[in-house]
Amino acid sequence: MKKHYDVAIIGGGIIGMSIAYHVAKAGKQTLLLEANEIGKQTTSAAAGMLGAHAEGEGHEDIFFQVGRASQALYEKLKVDLQHESGIDIRKSVGGIMKVAFTEEEKRALCRMQHLSTFQWLEASCVKKRMPQIANDIMGAGLIEEDVHVEPYAVCRALWQAAVRYGADVKEFTPVIEVIRDKEAITVRTANGTFTCDDLTIASGVWSGRFFEELGLSYSLYPVKGECVSVWNSGPALAHTIYHDHCYIVQRDSGKLVIGATMKQNDWQAVPTLGGIEAVIQKASQLMPSIKEMQIDQCWAGLRPATSDRHPYIGRHPEDERILFATGHYRNGILLAPITGEIIRDLILGKPVQEEWLHAFRIGRKEALFI
Ligand SMILES: Cc1cc2nc3c(=O)[nH]c(=O)nc-3n(C[C@H](O)[C@H](O)[C@H](O)COP(=O)(O)OP(=O)(O)OC[C@H]3O[C@@H](n4cnc5c(N)ncnc54)[C@H](O)[C@@H]3O)c2cc1C
Incomplete structure (x- = not known):
């Protein structure tokens, strides 16, 4: 029999892992599927700067707002993760x-x-x-607020803490196919088949094939x-x-x-x-x-x-059960906490800032051409 989960996530970089942590902590039965090793792709390549000011183009724009909100979340996350995983995410001072x-x-x-x-x-x-x-x-x-963290340490801490909240995390389990029918979403992997109520695609730069398979235009x-x-x-x-x-x-x-x-x-x-x-x-x-x-x-x-440099964070426009969280470009480490919270709140049916959802929506025309 296929094992059923409330939420499944494809991709175990910092974005997928932040989502797994936030939804598992909220009490959802969570499954994360990673093709290789957790956090060893783009996440491990990052310098780890939380550059909300340094990376922005303007300082009243959406990126700055969301970046500052995520920077602020790192304050509590550092303490929580130390307690929940025993891992120090090495948040620096100095900026x-x-x-x-x-x-x-x-x-x-x-x-x-x-x-x-x-x-x-x-x-x-x-x-x-x-x-x-x-x-x-x-x-x-x-x-001074644009400090840095150690990206792999953050990802590993989120992983340990998510597991502590009951998440199943499967490495070396590439997702081969996503099948949608009325009852549930089926995810076929190299190591078995699972079903879930909600599926989030967080497979970084490799997410393009899922947009295509799920009938969406994208730029990634x-x-x-x-x-x-x-x-x-x-x-x-x-x-x-x-x-x-x-x-x-x-x-x-x-x-x-x-x-x-x-x-x-x-x-x-x-x-x-x-x-x-x-x-x-x-x-x-x-x-x-x-x-x-x-x-x-x-x-x-x-x-x-993405061509407008904003991530894709939100629901599939025609299938509420599918969500995307990808395209974080130069700022995935900065934006991991807020992305985890946004996806968690969408899944729980809690309010999320409309302006952010609009800027990051899937299928937006602004992101379509390079
Ligand atoms: C040189 C460099 C420096 C950077 N510096 C910073 C910085 O200072 N600050 C900052 O905020 N950001 C920085 N970034 C950006 C940041 O690293 C990315 O935005 C972030 O890592 C994206 O995370 P992710 O989880 O989306 O992707 P990834 O870390 O790539 O994770 C995606 C995961 O999905 C898995 N996957 C793919 N296909 C499948 C499949 N079919 N089934 C299952 N799993 C699959 C992959 O194996 C991978 O592990 C930097 C990036 C680079 C390259």
């Missing part, structure tokens, strides 16, 4: 220094000056806090990011250094994570020499001493992008 080299960059940054969370620092002040930073900077915007494509980590032989960085999509993040282990390239439509999650060279070149403009540091490792990951 991001978003650097300006030119007047134009300074002007762009200072558009955030009306925010109490933003502080402009002149070069001498930045150098005092971070002597390692390049001499030719004009200054930097300090955003990879933007490959290549990174390198080095052992910091100098004093620890007090803040993440960030400039033009390039960043240097200090880990507790003493490593610096340096990222990342942006290669559209490249499906090979393997770093190239050219990509790593470009990353090192940019990072050494920000922090010249980095060139002397010993390499730890290089890697690449596939950001799940």
Whole structure:
């Protein structure tokens, strides 16, 4: 006999795992199906910045609102997960220094000056806090709230806690087919068949085939990011250094994570020499001493992008039982807590901010073309 669940989730990255945690905690019989190992795809490639300010284009837009809400959720999540899983998600302090080299960059940054969370620092002040930073900077915007976490630690903690709330998590169980009929949804996998009342597709950049199979148009494509980590032989960085999509993040282990390239439509999650060279070149403009540091490792990951850069979070327009949570692009770590809460609330029939649901709705025309 097929085992039946209230909720099944396809994909065990940080998004699927956050959903599993939130729905299992709300008392739902939950099943999560992961094709490989939990959290080992794009989630493990991430630097882990919670860049609600640093990553946004404007500061009154939906991304900023949702990003700030999710950032705030991390406060409680850190404490809860420590208690529920025994895992420290390594939430840092210090935030991001978003650097300006030119007047134009300074002007762009200072558009955030009306925010109490933003502080402009002149070069001498930045150098005092971070002597390692390049001499030719004009200054930097300090955003203390844009801290970072360790993505795999968050995913593992969500996993352990979800299991504690009764979730079944199955690794090495790729979903082959989703069959819909009146009574239930059937999910056929390489290791058996299950049925459920609600199904959420959270398989990152690989979610496209499910949109197609479920009769939906979508835009979802990879933007490959290549990174390198080095052992910091100098004093620890007090803040993440960030400039033009390039960043240097200090880990507790003493490593610096340096990222990342942006290669559209490249499906090979393997770093190239050219990509790593470009990353090192940019990072050494920000922090010249980095060139002397010993390499730890290089890697690449596939950001799940949509053409309007907003994720897909919500219900299938014609079948209420199917939900999607994918397309989180550069910000899946930041947005994991709020995504878990939104999907949980939709499943429980609780209210969710209409404006957010509208911006992230499935099948929206704005997201259809690259
Ligand atoms: C270099 C780099 C740096 C980044 N830095 C940051 C950052 O600093 N901050 C931030 O917020 N975000 C960052 N991101 C973005 C972030 O990593 C992603 O948005 C996030 O990991 C997406 O999570 P996900 O769970 O949707 O996808 P994934 O982690 O890829 O998980 C999807 C899972 O679905 C599984 N799957 C696929 N098909 C099936 C199937 N048929 N059956 C079962 N399982 C299936 C896959 O095996 C995979 O484990 C970065 C990304 C990259 C590449």
